[in-house]
Amino acid sequence: xxxxxxxxxxxxxxxxxxxxxxxxxxxxxxxxxxxxxxxxxxxxxxxxxxxxxxxxxxxxxxxxxxxxxxxxxxxxxxxxxxxxxxxxxxxxxxxxxxxxxxxxxxxxxxxxxxxxxxxxxxxxxxxxxxxxxxxxxxxxxxxxxxxxxxxxxxxxxxxxxxxxxxxxxxxxxxxxxxxxxxxxxxxxxxxxxxxxxxxxxxxxxxxxxxxxxxxxxxxxxxxxxxxxxxxxxxxxxxxxxxxxxxxxxxxxxxxxxxxxxxxxxxxxxxxxxxxxxxxxxxxxxxxxxxxxxxxxxxxxxxxxxxxxxxxxxxxxxxxxxxxxxxxxxxxxxxxxxxxxxxxxxxxxxxxxxxxxxxxxxxxxxxxxxxxxxxxxxxxxxxxxxxxxxxxx
Numbered sequence: 095x096x097x098x099x100x101x102x103x104x105x106x107x108x109x110x111x112x113x114x115x116x117x118x119x120x121x122x123x124x125x126x127x128x129x130x131x132x133x134x135x136x137x138x139x140x141x142x143x144x145x146x147x148x149x150x151x152x153x154x155x156x157x158x159x160x161x162x163x164x165x166x167x168x169x170x171x172x173x174x175x176x177x178x179x180x181x182x183x184x185x186x187x188x189x190x191x192x193x194x195x196x197x198x199x200x201x202x203x204x205x206x207x208x209x210x211x212x213x214x215x216x217x218x219x220x221x222x223x224x225x226x227x228x229x230x231x232x233x234x235x236x237x238x239x240x241x242x243x244x245x246x247x248x249x250x251x252x253x254x255x256x257x258x259x260x261x262x263x264x265x266x267x268x269x270x271x272x273x274x275x276x277x278x279x280x281x282x283x284x285x286x287x288x289x290x291x292x293x294x295x296x297x298x299x300x301x302x303x304x305x306x307x308x309x310x311x312x313x314x315x316x317x318x319x320x321x322x323x324x325x326x327x328x329x330x331x332x333x334x335x336x337x338x339x340x341x342x343x344x345x346x347x348x349x350x351x352x353x354x355x356x357x358x359x360x361x362x363x364x365x366x367x368x369x370x371x372x373x374x375x376x377x378x379x380x381x382x383x384x385x386x387x388x389x390x391x392x393x394x395x396x397x398x399x400x401x402x403x404x405x406x407x408x409x410x411x412x413x414x415x416x417x418x419x420x421x422x423x424x425x426x427x428x429x430x431x432x433x434x435x436x437x438x439x440x441x442x443x444x445x446x447x448x449x450x451x452x453x454x455x456x457x458x459x460x461x462x463x464x465x466x467x468x469x470x471x472x473x474x475x476x477x478x479x480x481x482x483x484x485x486x
Contacts, residue, residue, distance in 0.1 A: 133332060245276070254393040278299045410478060413474040
């Protein structure tokens with residue numbers, strides 16, 4: 095194997111993305127020259143900040159077919175998810191105490207649901223099909239008169255599977271149940287339309303789309319139906335009392351710019367990343383005992399999750415570490431010893447789940463990097479399997 099480069103190839107775009115230089119450029123004035131608080135309405139600096147926030151809010155709303163007043167800024171998708179789930183539960187508890195989600199959701203959904211269970215709510219965790227997709231018939235069977243919310247993520251953060259949002263939205267609307275989706279991985283990468291898809295609440299974050307960390311938003315439907323949620327932070331009453339706290343103007347500007355760029359370049363990016371992903375998968379298929387996780391087509395353009403049989407997962411990642419920066423699953427759970435709950439829900443053994451790589455391709459990934467990454471993976475797998483057979 096060749097000597098490692100000074101820095102490994104970055105293929106962990108599902109964990110986080112570098113901030114696009116165009117986003118940095120848009121943010122910079124609001125750190126220094128335009129330092130005003132958007133809530134300060136008595137002077138120029140406050141007006142400048144408010145105008146910038148309004149433009150970003152409009153850009154985000156336009157990207158998902160919403161109205162600007164339906165966008166509430168948060169610190170990220172985790173807070174947006176908590177606000178949506180706990181806020182709905184608190185507001186609609188007189189209607190019912192039953193929620194539905196999937197076993198393969200991000201922990202930012204699963205943990206709030208577990209918290210609500212301790213308070214007396216009941217949560218149904220639907221299993222995925224073998225390809226990671228939700229079975230609509232199982233969702234329909236799980237709906238009850240006391241169901242108040244269905245939460246299903248738009249794009250899975252580990253295997254990249256795209257859920258049938260339109261079908262879910264139509265089913266929920268027919269049964270007068272609110273529909274929330276965690277779109278952290280989807281915004282700016284696939285078309286989203288909250289009206290057409292009948293989505294009532296939608297969470298996003300900036301750092302998955304070449305924007306800054308520490309900023310996100312929650313879409314809350316205002317009409318047909320008018321969704322009401324209880325705030326989870328009390329204070330100065332910002333964001334229509336849904337989320338108090340001084341608005342971070344630079345981050346909001348960055349979020350708006352990142353989403354604006356993502357939508358504008360969406361089609362071209364999807365085509366390029368799909369080709370790179372296909373090339374990578376084809377290069378890996380010279381190996382035996384590999385398994386593609388999730389639906390082969392209905393997935394994010396830049397996400398490829400592959401399990402490698404007969405390879406020690408820990409040694410695998412350590413062997414690749416100097417050459418390629420990637421992960422086996424969710425970055426939020428990478429420090430935990432337990433295998434991925436997403437892969438286990440797909441029916442993997444703990445051993446196979448641990449020997450899985452999630453390749454996250456993005457805006458700055460090059461064909462040359464794909465070529466090099468594939469080479470390092472092939473060499474590492476062959477070396478580990480050879481060592482294992484020798485020791486057996």
